[in-house]
Amino acid sequence: MRILVLNGSPRPKGNTKQMVDAFRSGAESAGHRVDVIDVCRKKIAGCLACEYCHTKGNGACVQKDDMQEVYSLLGEADMLVIASPIYYHGVSGQLKCTLDRFYSAAYPRKPRNLKKVAMIxxxxxxxxxxxxxFSYKGDFLEYLGLEDMGAFTAYGMENGSASKLKELRDFGKNLK
Structure with a gap:
């Protein structure tokens, strides 16, 4: 299976990145191909709401930035994993900009291969x-109709714990 992970953490060695790395390790050990994009290290602007993608753009966004890499990998992915620290009850701003830009790639229909989603x-x-x-359920499960592979959370002392990282490794390893 081809898996795209969007890591919304700005910390290269933070808690979210540790969980992403554990998931990736497990998934790759089971033979899955995992692409991780650290969106905070990319130049991805917010959606302009210009509707170019649904008029002259024929599905392509007018903005030419690092989102092009995301679009390319999203088009090949069977599964999407959204990973983020929580900022004010939501995903990081950088990840939110990335997800908003799905408008051109996933509306009115999702990418052909994309069937599954998970959240970390x-x-x-x-x-x-x-x-x-709320966003995960509304946007990815209900609107896009993706299969829910699970939402994995860690808070406080769970962050970076051996048991939590094992849970993520096992999740990746046991994906079908």
């Missing part, structure tokens, strides 16, 4: 996930 979230408190989960 890190926070300091267990009561912080509502905004991110």
């Amino acid at each position: 979230l890190s926070s300091g408190d267990p009561a912080m996930y509502d905004g991110a989960m």
